[in-house]
Amino acid sequence: MTHKYTYLAALLPLFMLSGCGSSSDNTSEGETTFSLSVSDAPVDDLSEVMVCFSQVELKGGSEDLLFEVGDGDNMIMPNEACVDDNEVVIANTLGIDLLAYPGSASFTLLEDIIIPAGEYSQLRLAISDGSYGVLEDSSKVEIQVPSNELKLDGFTAVISGVSDLTVEFDLRKGMTDPVGQDHYILKPRGVRLVDNSTSATISGSADALQLCSLTAPEEGDFGGSIYLYQGFNLDINDLSDNGGSGTYLPYASTLVSYDGENYGYEIGFVAADDYTIAFSCATEDDPDEDDGITFLQKQEMTLESSDIVVNFEATDL
Structure with missing residues (x-):
């Protein structure tokens, strides 16, 4: 049985940092506080990625929970960003440009919702029609999601605890441009669910001018890519790109x-x-x-709950 919650939630300002803390003071015995945000890693050839959300569903626990975009019963506020082929606004949708929330920036879908404690086997995001990307020439291209749904891992909501989660879209891994078709496809392989209490940000610089023999850069130019892999003692020659055939596939990647x-x-x-x-x-x-x-350098690190800075210098070659 799916239970539709009827609380109202306000959206936070557009740019915020997830995992900034939530209160569990209002929870009763057997309940916990749940918050959900959306973030993104950039994609190479789109200047905008508008994804149209219609529902958030939690599977498992003592009951399935469904949060709908819409009037009265909604947990997230609809907007007019998503339209059909006739430019008519699609009702009960929330359009979010994922590229507006790179790195540690995020957009809050649900905040401080009281839910029953327990094991939730899946978090599902229902995506409506109307999702699109904007190409370099400013034209729009349709974005499709298989079955109009993204099925993610589950989580444990502990009694009187705080479940503060972020859905991270790694578009370089999950956004594909099928040959011979006039649309993009957003696949769940590039989407992961992260617990903000046990996650952090990796940032840094790369001496791309020297490492890649670049000249006269302009603001916004790309100067290489960063790839992240789980584990230590990985041979740099066995590291794979997204979709590659190497021994180790990336956990995440981003442009420099x-x-x-x-x-x-x-x-x-x-x-x-x-x-x-x-x-x-x-x-x-x-x-x-x-x-x-081809990868020029690699480094190893243990990430806990504190942000880490990792730089790539030409002198390290």
Whole structure:
């Protein structure tokens, strides 16, 4: 049985940091506080990725819980960003441009909702029609989601606790451009559910001018890519790109971009674990193909709940 909750929740300001803390003072015995945010890692060839959310569903626990976009019973506020082929607004949808929330920035879908404690086997995001991307020439291209639903891992909601989660969209891994088709596909393989209490941000700089022999950069230019892998003692020659055939597939990846002074990167909402992080001069990565990317450097680190800075210097070659 799916239970529809009828509390109202307000959206936080557009740019915020997830995991900034929530209160569980209002919970009763057998309940916990639940919050959910959305974040993104950038994709190579789209300037906007508008995804149209219609429902959030929690499977398991003492009962299935359903949070709908819409009037009266909604947990998230609809907007007019999603339209059909006739430019008519699709009712009960919330359109979010994922590219507006890179790295550690996020958009709050649900905040401080009281839910029953227990084991939730899945979190599902229902995606309506109307999702689209914007290409470099400003034209729009349809984005489709298989079965209009993203099925993610579950989580444990402890009694009188706080479940503060973020859905991280790694678009370089999950957004594909099928050959011969006029739309993009957003696949669940590029989406992960992260517990903010045990996650952190990895950021840093890369000496792309020297490492990649670049000249005269302009603000917004890409100067390589960063790839993150779970585990230590990984041979750099066995590291794979997204869609590659190497031994080790990336946990996450992001582009290195020039801010007018330096080339930098940021990967937000990374779960606590041991990682290998690697730098490549490549800036394009087809998640459906083995692009044969060459990695110049790699480093190892243990990520706990504190942010880490990892830089890639030309002197390290």
